[in-house]
Amino acid sequence: MEMRKTIRVKTEAWCERVRLRGGTNLAVAFCDGCGKAVRFVTPEMAAGMLHANTREVYRGIEVGDLHYLEVDKIALLVCVNSLEEKLANRANADRNP
Numbered sequence: 467m468e469m470r471k472t473i474r475v476k477t478e479a480w481c482e483r484v485r486l487r488g489g490t491n492l493a494v495a496f497c498d499g500c501g502k503a504v505r506f507v508t509p510e511m512a513a514g515m516l517h518a519n520t521r522e523v524y525r526g527i528e529v530g531d532l533h534y535l536e537v538d539k540i541a542l543l544v545c546v547n548s549l550e551e552k553l554a555n556r557a558n559a560d561r562n563p
């Protein structure tokens with residue numbers, strides 16, 4: 467019980483730090499999908515980038531379009547690289563329906 471509380475607080479503090487930094491340089495971590503260190507954002511931020519809601523973000527993760535990183539097993543972050551790729555693919559699809 468005590469352990470769980472500590473983990474939650476740690477994650478909230480981490481997400482807060484990400485939010486506070488804002489804009490460009492967020493969390494940088496190694497992404498298995500990209501095979502290199504990339505920036506990660508919260509699902510809420512990812513939804514904002516896609517101009518969609520978080521449900522679309524989670525669906526993208528499920529189908530493998532978006533890479534993600536688990537934080538303390540209870541929160542996850544989305545790889546900005548895969549987000550930008552998804553955005554580019556969507557733009558192409560719009561141009562060539």
Ligand SMILES: [Zn+2]
Nearest residue numbers: 497500533545
């Ligand atoms: Zn990635």
